[in-house]
Amino acid sequence: MSGTMKELSNSACIVGVDESDEIGVLPHKSQLALHLEAITNAVRDAGLKVRDVDGIFTAGQHSPSLLGEALGITPRYVDGTTVGGCSFIMMVGHAVAALHHGLCDVAVVSHGESGRSGVGVTRSRDTSLSGQFEIPYGFAGAPTYFGMITTRHMHEHGTTLEQWAQVAVSTRKWAALNPKARNREPITVADVLSSRPVCYPFNLLNICLVTDGGGAVVLTRADRAKDCAKAPVYVRGAGEATEHVMVTQMRDLTYSEATRMSGEKAFGMAGVGPKDFDHIMLYDAFTSGPPIMLEALGFAKRGEGVHFFEEGRSTPGGSLPINTNGGGLSYTHTGMYGIFPIIESTRQLRGEGGARQVPNCKLSLVNGMGGMLSAAGTLVLANQR
């Protein structure tokens, strides 16, 4: 199939995953330290050594060359694609291609972000357009942009504040089962609706956490993966696309073209469709994100993605578990969250989910956005070829 990497399906595996030593509120740790903790932990998880790593992939303020320097290694392949929080998801696909062509043998995708405490961080943003056309009107921060997509979705499709709230409720049920999750107390739809209004249509509990943390994912070719410490997780499909940066430029404000394209590419490469998955991880910076992503990925008709979050479907014990780590809403959200859903899917496929383990989990979907559905990356991961 043209336009996909079909011949590369199952050619590379995730062999190591881990977070930094701790995640949460970490004023005693620099952003670089979060990267280095995550990388060393993930490499150990794989049963490899840091000196085995020859490909470094990272997004954000620290370049892959800085990570190489700090680790005392000289990577022969680097990738610094930075298109928002899904960059790490895209990089798994990039790593598959690089590994296939022998550009590197052991690839590490690393994330570290002192997103809450700002330790060892230079805060600077590209304001060339928003400074002229958005900031003078009070726009500031993701809620003031993603809310536009959400309000319009409610207008066009009749989705409700109660339905968005149910996404937070479902996700919190999973967080209660994850010892690493920040917020684990049960919540109800009424709790979400009565939480502090921040920016209509979002109350506080519709919005992700703001935390510090790191995460890393180690990949190698399938032949070498057999020698690693744990059972390999095959990258069966990968896809990506970008559409816009400014949310005014989104062609259809309630349908993400980038998400659709990334899903089509990943599913085409893997030879699977929406009905095949046992487990789903979606980038939940806001409660409205995951339902809208499911619509663009072809799981649901437009306006009907919210039904996936009803009790007995996405929830623990449900028919199609979603965001089983507790998500950006309740587990952690450092700013560029995309590494964490990859880690969770890998753990579920390995059977390392503990109290939150999804029974008989064989095929997992990871989909994430960058910016305001501006960019998207999709992975199809499996524990068998």
Place this chain on the structure above:
Amino acid sequence: MSPAELERPLPQPITPEAKPYWDGLREQKLMLPKCQDCGHCFFYPRVVCPQCHSRRIGWVQSSGRGRLFSFEISYQPLNKAFKVKPPYVLAMVELEEGPRLMSNLVGIAPDPKLIRCDMPVEVVYEKLNDEFTVPLFKPAGSAGAGAGR
């Protein structure tokens, strides 16, 4: 007026390709870039047409009318330099000519029960200083310029 006294952050940095837009606003005209080849009217200003990729970009004056494509109500200030007292309405407006832009909806109470997507709106101008005027929008046909926020 010094920036410290301003209610809003001044638009910056101004890009050269957007200068006709800011020049027009100073004269209370909402100017939009328009492709001289395919006729596509777009926003934000840029040196290439995002539809046909022509580099021949001209300018037309917008009617200032459009619809409220989407909105939010901000209940807390998220930027210290923005001093309009919350709650205020963040607006995405789709102009009659086609382009969408961000602004504020004024002249209506910031209440999600009163504000509806697709309600007709029209431009009002708020002068920030001698150099900068920004376009705000009010419900079409309603009284008052920037008042009623």
